[in-house]
Amino acid sequence: MILITTAGKVGSQTARLLAKQGETVRVLIRDPEKASALARVGVEVAEGDLEVPATIDGAMQGVSSVLLVSPAIPAQELNVVDSTVRAGVEHVVKITSKASADSPIARRRGQTEIENGLIASGLGYTLLRNNVYMQNFLMLAPAIAKTSSFGASTGDGRVGMIDTRDVAAIAAKITASPAPHSGKTYWLTGPERLSYPDAAAILSNVLGRPITFHPLTFEEQKQAMINVGVPEAIAEMNAQALSLVAEGDSDWITDDVPSLLGRPARGFEQFATDNATAFS
Ligand SMILES: NC(=O)c1ccc[n+]([C@@H]2O[C@H](COP(=O)([O-])OP(=O)(O)OC[C@H]3O[C@@H](n4cnc5c(N)ncnc54)[C@H](OP(=O)(O)O)[C@@H]3O)[C@@H](O)[C@H]2O)c1
Incomplete structure (x- = not known):
């Protein structure tokens, strides 16, 4: 079990x-x-x-x-x-x-x-x-559907963001047969390092309408999360993490997902395509 x-x-x-x-x-x-x-x-x-x-x-x-x-x-x-x-x-x-x-x-x-x-x-x-989850974009989806735009305090910082379906595939594999993975640390990422403006361009292509990105300050980022119901202490930590993205904190990718799964990690275009209705 x-x-x-x-x-x-x-x-x-x-x-x-x-x-x-x-x-x-x-x-x-x-x-x-x-x-x-x-x-x-x-x-x-x-x-x-x-x-x-x-x-x-x-x-x-x-x-x-x-x-x-x-x-x-x-x-x-x-x-x-x-x-x-x-x-x-x-x-x-x-x-x-x-x-x-x-x-x-x-x-x-x-x-x-x-x-x-x-x-x-x-x-x-x-x-x-x-690394950062692509599925965080689903929290922005209602706003993107309504305004065709989204903001973040990430600036042009790039992120090796990962689809949580790949995290789950690896978690399932290891929990079912843990022995070869004992004592190991895997750094799980997607296949590409993308900025939030890059993500906006991919969403535009996939959705067939322009999606624009606008930069937020740390305080604006924190308030935006509080406005959608995130408790203040968590909004503060999330805004700190997004602001660190601007400084290159999440600008890393590894081969751990393809090595463990024997196939490429899902990219952001795949994520956007599979979730297109949420953004529309
Ligand atoms: N988001 C990212 O970009 C990211 C990136 C890297 C790592 N992580 C890590 O991922 C982890 C979070 O995982 P996730 O994003 O999959 O979680 P999630 O979707 O935010 O879900 C959290 C779940 O925890 C449940 N929960 C909260 N308090 C609980 C309690 N006291 N007892 C039982 N259940 C409780 C919630 O259930 P209710 O429905 O009852 O509230 C909810 O189902 C953290 O360790 C985070 O650091 C996240």
């Missing part, structure tokens, strides 16, 4: 892939009604909250490997690590980002704290250190 700790973007896509491959897979979720589509494709659903260790222990029954993915609040993810140790789980695949102990972004410092706790636990582990 494979346990996935949340059913967000990567968690739900990984659960679907594992169920399709015939693996037994369970997701932990606060509101089981949100997982009804996953239940229909054979994913087991366990009601629980990462704040409540007893519910994590309940979901851990019979589990051999875990996909640790969540908003990465250290106390919550370390609750999962403690629970996996109690349950004798063999392997944890952790979704992480460009973590470092001295990052200006609190979430990245938190990721380091979680990674260190996982490594110190003695469990088998694999870190998936992912």
Whole structure:
């Protein structure tokens, strides 16, 4: 049995892939009604909250490997690590980002704290250190559909952005057969380094109408996220990360996706084509 700790973007896509491959897979979720589509494709659903260790222990029954993915609040993810140790789980695949102990972004410092706790636990582990997700553009999709434009504080900085479907494909592969990947860190990216103005040009081609990009300041970026319902503390961290893009922070790609999957990583044009209705 494979346990996935949340059913967000990567968690739900990984659960679907594992169920399709015939693996037994369970997701932990606060509101089981949100997982009804996953239940229909054979994913087991366990009601629980990462704040409540007893519910994590309940979901851990019979589990051999875990996909640790969540908003990465250290106390919550370390609750999962403690629970996996109690349950004798063999392997944890952790979704992480460009973590470092001295990052200006609190979430990245938190990721380091979680990674260190996982490594110190003695469990088998694999870190998936992912570049920015293409699917973040889906948050902008309603505005793009309405105004044919979008803004960000990224300037002309380039990003090796990755499609979360590729992250999920790798998470599914490793959780199902972890041994060759134990103790390894993979830096997952898409195939190209694109600026947000480049993304606007690709969206224009795919959608058949001009989509324009306008630069935002850090404060404008933070406020734009608050306006669409992102809590202020998270909006602050997201705006910090996007502003660091302008300084080249995300301007990196690797071959880890093609090496692991034996096929090219999905590019932004593919992402835009597959999600065209959301932007239209
Ligand atoms: N976005 C990016 O560009 C990017 C890039 C690299 C790495 N990452 C990493 O990806 C991770 C986030 O993954 P994601 O984007 O796939 O997640 P996501 O789509 O934002 O989903 C988060 C999920 O966590 C659930 N959740 C929140 N608090 C919970 C709790 N206390 N107990 C149980 N479930 C809870 C939410 O469920 P509800 O529906 O109940 O709220 C939601 O389903 C982070 O580690 C982040 O650093 C993100």
